[in-house]
Amino acid sequence: MGKKAVQDFIVIENRALNSSNFYIKVKSEFKLPDLKPGQFVNIDIKDSSEVFLRRPFSIFEVNTSENTIAIIVKVLGRGSKKLTEVKVGDVCNIVFPLGKGFTIPQSDERILLIGGGSGVAPMLFLSKVCGLPPENLNLLLGARTGEDHVNVDEYKKYGNLYFTTEDGSLGEKGFVTQHSIFTSNLKAFDKIYACGPDAMMKAVAKEAKAANVFCEVSLENLMACGIGVCLCCIEPTIHGNKCVCSDGPVFNINELKW
């Protein structure tokens, strides 16, 4: 893990992707370090008397020549709502880069990336940077409705794109673990990566374990400090209790007591 920094970034873009998801891009005046898919930033929510703790967000895009980082924020509660109200020119104080990223696959490996809800962000970042031939990369994204699938069209160029929606309005109807690419033959993949709601990741992990396929998941345990000090993000593993913020958020499923 590289050195962490606490830095002010300037907001250079904030746009709504749909009714509840926002794309926020921030720029640093300093050169960005190497940032890996699966790592996250911890953002101070400014001007809020109710939100004291920083909120963690996965890194979605990085531009090292422009020193920018983009995140996708889904409005859930007070912190995320307040964050989506930032304006171009506002200052955001960010602790980064946090956590350990995904294992980058070899170029001849066939992989399946699974993202649900806000877990889509690190999967899209991984699909962009892992540099696989598109025929080896499969991206399966799950959401409640077609409208919830945001900012994904450009990812067609990185691999095969599959969707599920709970209402059947885009892709196959149901959960990601019910999609035919998932149910047909998991052994066809060398590596599976997943990020999303707890129940989704547990279901993915169960099937990946049964098929004996390498699988990493990125956990979204509630966090406070983000740097392994407060112990509020603990996850039991076969190696004892681990801090999701500093030992994760990415874990191999065989380490987890699921």
Ligand SMILES: Cc1cc2nc3c(=O)[nH]c(=O)nc-3n(C[C@H](O)[C@H](O)[C@H](O)COP(=O)(O)OP(=O)(O)OC[C@H]3O[C@@H](n4cnc5c(N)ncnc54)[C@H](O)[C@@H]3O)c2cc1C
């Ligand atoms: C490593 C990591 C990466 C993340 N990446 C993203 C991202 O890319 N985009 C994004 O939109 N969000 C992401 N999150 C979640 C984001 O940090 C939460 O949305 C945020 O903490 C919610 O804060 P809030 O102040 O809006 O909600 P709060 O007011 O704190 O909580 C509102 C309600 O939501 C529940 N809640 C809070 N956080 C979560 C959670 N993570 N999962 C389930 N329920 C929760 C609370 O228990 C409460 O009931 C990530 C979380 C982690 C740990």
Ligand code: FES
């Ligand atoms: S959030 Fe404080 S130890 Fe992980």
